[in-house]
Amino acid sequence: xxATQVHDTGEKPTFYLTEDHHPENSTMLGFWLYLMSDCLxxxxxxxxxxxxxxxxxxxxxPADLFDLSxxxxxxxxxLLSSITYGFAMLQMERNAxxxxxxxxxxxxxxxxxxxxxELYEFYHLIHEGAGPTRSAFLSSFFTLVGTxxxxxxxxxxxxxxxxxxxxxxxxxHENRRRLMCLSMFxxxxxxxxxxxxxxxxxxxxxx
Amino acid sequence: xxxxxxxxxxxxxxxxHSHGHDAGHGSFRGYMIGFVLSIVLTAxxxxxxxxxxxxxxxxxxxxxxxxxxxxxxxHMVYFLHMNPRSEGGWxxxxxxFTLIIVGIAIAGSLWVMHHLNTNMMPMTHEMMKxxx
Numbered sequence: 001x002x003a004t005q006v007h008d009t010g011e012k013p014t015f016y017l018t019e020d021h022h023p024e025n026s027t028m029l030g031f032w033l034y035l036m037s038d039c040l041x042x043x044x045x046x047x048x049x050x051x052x053x054x055x056x057x058x059x060x061x062p063a064d065l066f067d068l069s070x071x072x073x074x075x076x077x078x079l080l081s082s083i084t085y086g087f088a089m090l091q092m093e094r095n096a097x098x099x100x101x102x103x104x105x106x107x108x109x110x111x112x113x114x115x116x117x118e119l120y121e122f123y124h125l126i127h128e129g130a131g132p133t134r135s136a137f138l139s140s141f142f143t144l145v146g147t148x149x150x151x152x153x154x155x156x157x158x159x160x161x162x163x164x165x166x167x168x169x170x171x172x173h174e175n176r177r178r179l180m181c182l183s184m185f186x187x188x189x190x191x192x193x194x195x196x197x198x199x200x201x202x203x204x205x206x207x
Numbered sequence: 208x209x210x211x212x213x214x215x216x217x218x219x220x221x222x223x224h225s226h227g228h229d230a231g232h233g234s235f236r237g238y239m240i241g242f243v244l245s246i247v248l249t250a251x252x253x254x255x256x257x258x259x260x261x262x263x264x265x266x267x268x269x270x271x272x273x274x275x276x277x278x279x280x281x282h283m284v285y286f287l288h289m290n291p292r293s294e295g296g297w298x299x300x301x302x303x304f305t306l307i308i309v310g311i312a313i314a315g316s317l318w319v320m321h322h323l324n325t326n327m328m329p330m331t332h333e334m335m336k337x338x339x
Contacts, residue, residue, distance in 0.1 A: 029294045029301075036305040043309040047316035072253050079245055082286060086238035187286040191279050197249075198275035202256045203268055 031181045035188045038151075042192050045147060049140040049200060057135035062204030065130055067121075071201045074117045075193065078152075081110035082190045089183055097171055100179075104163050107186070111156045118149050141200060148196055151189050158182055233288050241285025248278040 088103035122142070125131065132142035162182060166175050252271040254260065261267045283289040283302075291299050 026294075029297055032294070032298045033301055036301050039305050040308060040312070043312045047313045050313060050317050051320040068253065068257050072249075072257075075249055075253075079242070079249065082245075082282075083238060083242040086233065086242075086286065087235075089233070090235055090238070184287060187282060190286070191282045194249075194275050194278050194282065198252060198271050202252055202271050206256055206264055206268055206271070 027177055028180065028184075031184055035184060038188070039192075041147070042144075042195070045140070045144040046195060046199060049144050052136040052140040053200075053204065055136035057137075059135040059138070060128075060130050061207070062137075062201070063207055065125060065128075066201055066205055068201065068205060070117060070121060071197055074114055074121075075197050077110050077114040077117065078190055078193050081107045081114065082187055084110060085183055085186050089179065092171055092176060092179055095171060097166065100171065101163055101166060104159060104166075108156055108159050108163070111152055111159070111186075115149060115152055115156070118145070118152075122146075144200065145196060148189065148192055151192075155182070155186055155189060158185070233285070237285050241281055244281045244285070245278055248274050248281065 084103050084107045088100050088107060091099040091103055125138075130138055132139050159182060162175065162178055165178070169175060252274050255267050255270060261270070289298065289302065293299070
């Protein structure tokens with residue numbers, strides 16, 4: 001860190017740093033800003049669903065379609081994957097490579113289970129004739145929940161990629177940074193899902 | 208003010224930053240508290256809706272959304288390790304800014320579209336029949 005140069009020059013004192021003071025780890029802040037912009041995407045989709053969510057076009061309503069026990073299991077999968085990712089991060093701090101990989105693997109399995117249940121739900125809905133083209137409600141539902149599912153899909157791809165990286169190169173500085181970014185991404189998706197199950201599923205069934 | 212205290216302040220800020228960074232990782236206890244809280248806060252709204260506990264639908268809806276907001280805060284604090292000091296307060300600043308924009312986008316959309324709906328020309332039964 002360079003400081004003021006008052007002692008070196010003996011001229012007029014300067015009250016600023018000659019180099020910019022920037023955090024060493026600005027990646028985290030940058031990634032946080034990305035997550036916030038992602039948050040805006042979801043906000044727009046939530047708003048769309050808020051506006052269109054009651055327009056059934058004489059078609060099925062949420063109470064006819066949604067199986068809340070399936071949604072509850074789905075939520076549990078995502079919550080469990082969140083805590084197991086937390087355990088992976090704790091093992092990473094202990095520098096335990098094998099344990100980190102195991103917890104990351106468990107996280108991936110829970111994430112995949114979430115995705116499988118969601119795809120099953122989508123398949124079931126479309127099979128019943130309640131596809132995204134049926135009504136404005138279903139269009140906005142599939143867009144919002146599908147976008148979240150797409151994020152989880154990319155999260156899993158990222159997770160597997162990092163598992164290979166950690167396996168190959170160990171818990172290097174770069175891999176730690178990547179794991180911390182994915183940690184934020186993964187927990188962020190959980191936060192979005194809280195909005196989805198509260199606003200879309202529970203309030204939808206409530207009518 | 209001489210240059211010397213400025214130097215000290217900079218060093219202090221740097222120290223505070225690295226300290227906040229160290230605290231940003233969470234502990235086993237923190238993760239467990241967050242996990243238990245989020246399970247409880249997930250179970251209550253599902254129970255409220257699936258068990259038909261409260262007669263008033265409006266009250267149930269308000270409770271579900273309120274508990275949802277509390278759970279989001281729990282996740283932010285215990286899983287995402289949000290605190291006013293991380294990255295020198297810039298993450299919190301970005302979050303507050305985003306929340307304002309999100310609030311405007313969602314509340315504004317609902318408000319405007321609701322008024323559009325109520326201001327629509329009333330439709331007669333005959334008009335509905337001829338709709339595409």
